[in-house]
Structure formats: C-alpha cells, structure tokens
Amino acid sequence: MDALMLLGPMRFQRTLGVSAGAMVMASYLAGQHKYFIRVARELLGAGEFIRFSAAFSDEGVMNLAHLKRHVMVHAPLDMDALAAAQQTTQAWVVMTHAETGKAMYVQPNPDTWLNALVASATLPMWTRGQVKWKEGWVFDGGYSDPLPLNKALDLGGQRILVVRTRPSGDHITQSTTDYLASWWFQDRPGVNKLFEEGHVAYNDTVDRLFAGGDGQGRSWEEIAPPVPLSSDSMRVGPNEVMSDYRLGLDAALTWWSRQLRA
Numbered sequence: 001m002d003a004l005m006l007l008g009p010m011r012f013q014r015t016l017g018v019s020a021g022a023m024v025m026a027s028y029l030a031g032q033h034k035y036f037i038r039v040a041r042e043l044l045g046a047g048e049f050i051r052f053s054a055a056f057s058d059e060g061v062m063n064l065a066h067l068k069r070h071v072m073v074h075a076p077l078d079m080d081a082l083a084a085a086q087q088t089t090q091a092w093v094v095m096t097h098a099e100t101g102k103a104m105y106v107q108p109n110p111d112t113w114l115n116a117l118v119a120s121a122t123l124p125m126w127t128r129g130q131v132k133w134k135e136g137w138v139f140d141g142g143y144s145d146p147l148p149l150n151k152a153l154d155l156g157g158q159r160i161l162v163v164r165t166r167p168s169g170d171h172i173t174q175s176t177t178d179y180l181a182s183w184w185f186q187d188r189p190g191v192n193k194l195f196e197e198g199h200v201a202y203n204d205t206v207d208r209l210f211a212g213g214d215g216q217g218r219s220w221e222e223i224a225p226p227v228p229l230s231s232d233s234m235r236v237g238p239n240e241v242m243s244d245y246r247l248g249l250d251a252a253l254t255w256w257s258r259q260l261r262a
Helices: 002-007 020-030 035-046 064-074 079-085 113-120 149-154 176-184 189-211 238-261
Strands: 014-018 090-097 103-106 131-133 136-140 159-163 219-223
Touching: 002 238, 014 020, 014 149, 020 035, 020 079, 020 090, 020 113, 035 238, 090 113, 090 189, 113 131, 113 136, 149 159, 149 189, 176 189, 219 238
Parallel strands: 014 090, 159 219
Antiparallel strands: 090 103, 090 136, 131 136
C-alpha cells in the first residue's frame, strides 16, 4: 500500500481492512507513508510487544495495550486526514463477534478508530482474547472473514483489488492453535466452528480469487507475495518484517507495471 500511495495514490470507493491490515488501511487513507512498517519495527525492536514469558498474563503473548499506548504517544494516526478521506471512501474494519462467531463490519469515526484497530487484531489464544466493542465483545476479524470478497461484492464492488499476505492460490490447513481454540470454545458453537472449519472457507475464497471474476461483469485482482512471508509467525523481529516489506513493495510495483502495459 505504501507503493500505491506514492505511485497513485489510488482512490477507492470502499475499503475493507482485516486484522493488522486494518491499520495498513487506516494509514493509507490518512496518507501516512511508511506508517505501519515504522510502528511494527519500533514495537518488535523494543521487545515489549511480543513476549512468550507473558503467555499467562492478562495481555498474553502479544501485548495490545502496549501497542495502543505506543500508537497514542509515539505514532498517532492523523485522524483529521482519516475523517477527510472517509468523506469520499467508505472504510470498514472487520471484527468477529465473540459470542456468535459472526463477522461484523464497522465504520469507525475519529473517536473509535484506535479501538477498532485493536479489536480487529485481538487474537484468541495469543492476546487478551477479546475486547469490548460498544455493548459486546469482539476479536480478530481474520477468523470470521479473512478475505472479505463477498462483503466487497455485497457493497456493490465491480472492480476489486485484494492485497494479500499469502501467495495467490496458497491454501492453509487447520493449525495447532486452531485445534486448541476449537476445544477451548466448545461452549460457543459459532466460534468453535470458525476454528474447526475456518480453513475450508478460507481456501474456498482463495480459489474464487484465483478465478479473477464471476462472469457477471465483476472482476478482481490480487497483489500477493510470490513466496510465504518470513514474519508469518510469533517469532519475528525487525529484520524479518523489513524483508517482507520489501517483498510487498516489489509485488505492488509488479502489479502496477502490468496495469501500465494493459
């Protein structure tokens, strides 16, 4: 998205952000170049954000309270620029309802953006697990709708750009964390189903993305890394994040060059 910000910037009628991608979306709309990579490197370099020694603390391995404090003090989002962007671009953050497991799509305002970003990145089993959003509890939207293609279509999308963190066509399997979470959430059938069957729904959407359209005049394209990211785990440092950032820049430039030749 940093590459597209400099090359375009591209303007969108609607954007949907999931998990950490919601922060990338927010910084893109605010016009804050290199915002996400700066915050990620600062947090990982300090050693306070991800700590396995804190696994049984209230915050868990990934300390979202620390993330929120860091953003508020050292890397504030430009809320005025975000509000201005939302006059022409609808921005949706994806969350998961902690009781039903259903996807929620919220449009934050300047007073709720930061809480929405924290909510969308709250990972069960790795962070505090769930956070309060208005009258209910929510967690990471990546569990209920990691690739919100259907929502983009429901909102009226005709030409859709999907920015991925996994290679195009790459399938996933049920992870060890998913297996443990499915046992942990046995008392919540809707949430349990996300961890039992979420990989199947994800792979179905991956296959649809690979098709590039639905034959009804609606089309989509992907910007995706050519290989799996080095930072796709909890054991990650600033060097791995920077390496993946460069990979993302290259993927965006490659996509952009194809548009110029089309």
